[in-house]
Every structure is written in structure tokens, then in C-alpha cells.
Amino acid sequence: MLREVGLLLLLAFSAWSIVRYLFADGGPAVFDYIVVGGGSTGAVVAGRLGEAGYSVLVLEAGGSTQISLGGDAEPVAGKWTIFDVPLGWVQVLSDHRWSKEFQWVVPADPPPAIARGLGGCGIHNAMLYMRGRPADFAEWGAGWSWDDVLPFYKRSEDNEQFGSSPLHGTGGPVRVTTVASDELSDFFLDAFSTAGLPHVEDFNGPDRIGAGAETKSKREG
Ligand SMILES: Cc1cc2nc3c(=O)[nH]c(=O)nc-3n(C[C@H](O)[C@H](O)[C@H](O)COP(=O)(O)OP(=O)(O)OC[C@H]3O[C@@H](n4cnc5c(N)ncnc54)[C@H](O)[C@@H]3O)c2cc1C
Structure with a gap:
């Protein structure tokens, strides 16, 4: 019961945040496109639309991880976060303290690594370049x-x-x-x-x- 109430409150808060953002500065903001999900795909789509001169609203459920994107996740050295470290994803996945804020909770054992944050699963930063066959x-x-x-x-x-x-x-x-x-x-x-x-x-x-x-x-x- 407590879980359901918590979920309801979270949904209401998310909806309120979106409405507040859209109606900031006195009137409804108008965008040519709304991209849902700021993962690898959403970022490319939004970027290309922006380059073509369209205004775009990107709605991402998670926060920023990498310093270059304004993230303030717990630093490992100086101002860098674990997500800034190439191949740091092994640490990210094996040690949930670093990453639980940036993962979707999936009830499976072991849970799959599905990122929730600006950059989507790209924030794991494995950096391996492999295309589909x-x-x-x-x-x-x-x-x-x-x-x-x-x-x-x-x-x-x-x-x-x-x-x-x-x-x-x-x-x-x-x-x-x-x-x-x-x-x-x-x-x-x-x-x-x-x-x-x-x-x-x-x-x-x-x-x-x-x-x-x-x-x-x-x-x-
Ligand atoms: C551990 C790991 C390592 C990987 N390493 C590599 C690699 O080295 N090289 C490589 O090429 N690929 C790698 N991949 C695969 C690559 O990350 C994915 O193919 C790619 O990120 C998929 O992009 P996407 O935009 O489709 O989805 P995602 O990147 O998953 O993005 C989806 C985004 O949408 C957001 N979202 C979902 N629902 C909502 C909602 N209702 N409202 C708002 N936002 C929402 C999520 O929070 C997420 O940010 C790796 C994947 C994992 C899990």
C-alpha cells in the first residue's frame, strides 16, 4: 500500500514538474517537437532536429551524470564522476552505490543494467564501437x-x-x-x-x- 502511495506521489510530482516547466514565464512554451527519452537515440534525434532549426523539448526521466552535461554525481577524483571514466561502467554496474540513482529498477535476478539518465545506456561509457550486422x-x-x-x-x-x-x-x-x-x-x-x-x-x-x-x-x- 505504502509503495502504491509513493508511486502515485512520484507520478503527481513528475506531472506537476512538467506542467510548471511548460508554463514557466507566464505562458505555455511551444515546441516544434517533443522527444521522449534523452538516451542515445533521443539525443541524436533532438540534435539533428535542432541543427535543422526546429525547437525541441527533450523529456528525460533521469538526471545528468557526466560533468560535461552538468551532472554532480558523486565524484571519484577531482570533479569527475565515475560516469566520466571510460570503461568505468564495470564499477558502475558492480557497485550500486555509484549508480542506483541512474538505473531503472527491474525485478530480475540478476537485474539488467538499464540506465535512467541523460545519455541513456550510453552513460555506462563502455565506448566499444560495434554496429549491428x-x-x-x-x-x-x-x-x-x-x-x-x-x-x-x-x-x-x-x-x-x-x-x-x-x-x-x-x-x-x-x-x-x-x-x-x-x-x-x-x-x-x-x-x-x-x-x-x-x-x-x-x-x-x-x-x-x-x-x-x-x-x-x-x-x-
Ligand atoms: C552496460 C552496457 C554497456 C553498453 N556498451 C555499449 C558499447 O560499448 N557500445 C555500444 O555501441 N553500445 C553499448 N551499449 C548499448 C547502447 O547503450 C544502447 O544500444 C543504446 O543506449 C540504446 O539507445 P536508446 O536511445 O534506444 O535507449 P537508451 O539509451 O536506453 O535511452 C532511453 C532513455 O529513455 C528514458 N526514458 C524511458 N522511458 C521514459 C519516459 N517514460 N519518460 C522519459 N524518459 C524515459 C530512459 O531514462 C533513457 O535515458 C551498452 C549497453 C549497456 C546496458
């Missing part, structure tokens, strides 16, 4: 073939390793780089090669089964 899109039906989606992938990329090439692009907002090699990584790659695993140069290329250096991504700006 052509076969995945083929299952989606008309308008979603690999040939349909590839130009958008290329347009979004600023690929350091492969530059402007049949599968990759430059000049886009997502900077894609290769993790620098080191003695330990080279040792692992040699071991995989000795075990007969093929070397993969591009995990977004046609052959993905094997071992190779990870490519990481980060949205610029």
Missing part, C-alpha cells in the same frame, strides 16, 4: 537493409583507422579510434593466433569472429 537489419524488413543503413553509419562516424572508405566515414560526430596496443594486449592476441583464432582487423567488417584490437567511440562535443 547486415544480417540483423535484413530481419527488420523493407527500408532497413544494410544498403539502407550503411550511409547513416558512415555519416555518423569520424573514423581514425579506416578513414573514408567503403564501410566507414569521416567528419561525423562519433569519433572512432583504436585502443593503443601494449605488451599485455599483444601477448593475448599472439596467444589467440597460436590457438588458431583468425585476426580481425575491423569488428564492423564482414568477418567478425576472431581476435583483434577493440575500437572505441566517443561523441564529440
Whole structure:
């Protein structure tokens, strides 16, 4: 019963906050578009609409995590939060003190990591650059073939390793780089090669089964 009352109060407060925001400064604010969810998809859609000159309201259920977005989550060193640390997501997921405010509560064991915050699941900051496979899109039906989606992938990329090439692009907002090699990584790659695993140069290329250096991504700006 207490839980239901709490939920009701939370819903009422959220609705009141939205109404207060929309009617601030004496009149209803008018937007060309309202984007629900400020995750990876919502951010791109809102960004592109904004670039095209439309006014956009983004409604995101969670708060800001990264300092660059105005977040004030508990810092780990200086003014950075755990969400600013590349690959810090392992800590985020394993230690709920850092992250419970920024996760949807899902009743499952173990609970899945579904982020609630500006940036959506992108706030986990794993930074691995991995696209869907052509076969995945083929299952989606008309308008979603690999040939349909590839130009958008290329347009979004600023690929350091492969530059402007049949599968990759430059000049886009997502900077894609290769993790620098080191003695330990080279040792692992040699071991995989000795075990007969093929070397993969591009995990977004046609052959993905094997071992190779990870490519990481980060949205610029
Ligand atoms: C642990 C983890 C690591 C990952 N690592 C990588 C990686 O390295 N590389 C990679 O490419 N992909 C990675 N992914 C996948 C990637 O994060 C997702 O594919 C991507 O974030 C999906 O974007 P989305 O906008 O569809 O959904 P989300 O990013 O989940 O965004 C949805 C947003 O909507 C908000 N929302 C939901 N309901 C409402 C509502 N009613 N009102 C207001 N807001 C609402 C949520 O709070 C959330 O912020 C990872 C995912 C996880 C979970």
C-alpha cells in the first residue's frame, strides 16, 4: 500500500514538474517537437532536429551524470564522476552505490543494467564501437537493409583507422579510434593466433569472429 502511495506521489510530482516547466514565464512554451527519452537515440534525434532549426523539448526521466552535461554525481577524483571514466561502467554496474540513482529498477535476478539518465545506456561509457550486422537489419524488413543503413553509419562516424572508405566515414560526430596496443594486449592476441583464432582487423567488417584490437567511440562535443 505504502509503495502504491509513493508511486502515485512520484507520478503527481513528475506531472506537476512538467506542467510548471511548460508554463514557466507566464505562458505555455511551444515546441516544434517533443522527444521522449534523452538516451542515445533521443539525443541524436533532438540534435539533428535542432541543427535543422526546429525547437525541441527533450523529456528525460533521469538526471545528468557526466560533468560535461552538468551532472554532480558523486565524484571519484577531482570533479569527475565515475560516469566520466571510460570503461568505468564495470564499477558502475558492480557497485550500486555509484549508480542506483541512474538505473531503472527491474525485478530480475540478476537485474539488467538499464540506465535512467541523460545519455541513456550510453552513460555506462563502455565506448566499444560495434554496429549491428547486415544480417540483423535484413530481419527488420523493407527500408532497413544494410544498403539502407550503411550511409547513416558512415555519416555518423569520424573514423581514425579506416578513414573514408567503403564501410566507414569521416567528419561525423562519433569519433572512432583504436585502443593503443601494449605488451599485455599483444601477448593475448599472439596467444589467440597460436590457438588458431583468425585476426580481425575491423569488428564492423564482414568477418567478425576472431581476435583483434577493440575500437572505441566517443561523441564529440
Ligand atoms: C552496460 C552496457 C554497456 C553498453 N556498451 C555499449 C558499447 O560499448 N557500445 C555500444 O555501441 N553500445 C553499448 N551499449 C548499448 C547502447 O547503450 C544502447 O544500444 C543504446 O543506449 C540504446 O539507445 P536508446 O536511445 O534506444 O535507449 P537508451 O539509451 O536506453 O535511452 C532511453 C532513455 O529513455 C528514458 N526514458 C524511458 N522511458 C521514459 C519516459 N517514460 N519518460 C522519459 N524518459 C524515459 C530512459 O531514462 C533513457 O535515458 C551498452 C549497453 C549497456 C546496458
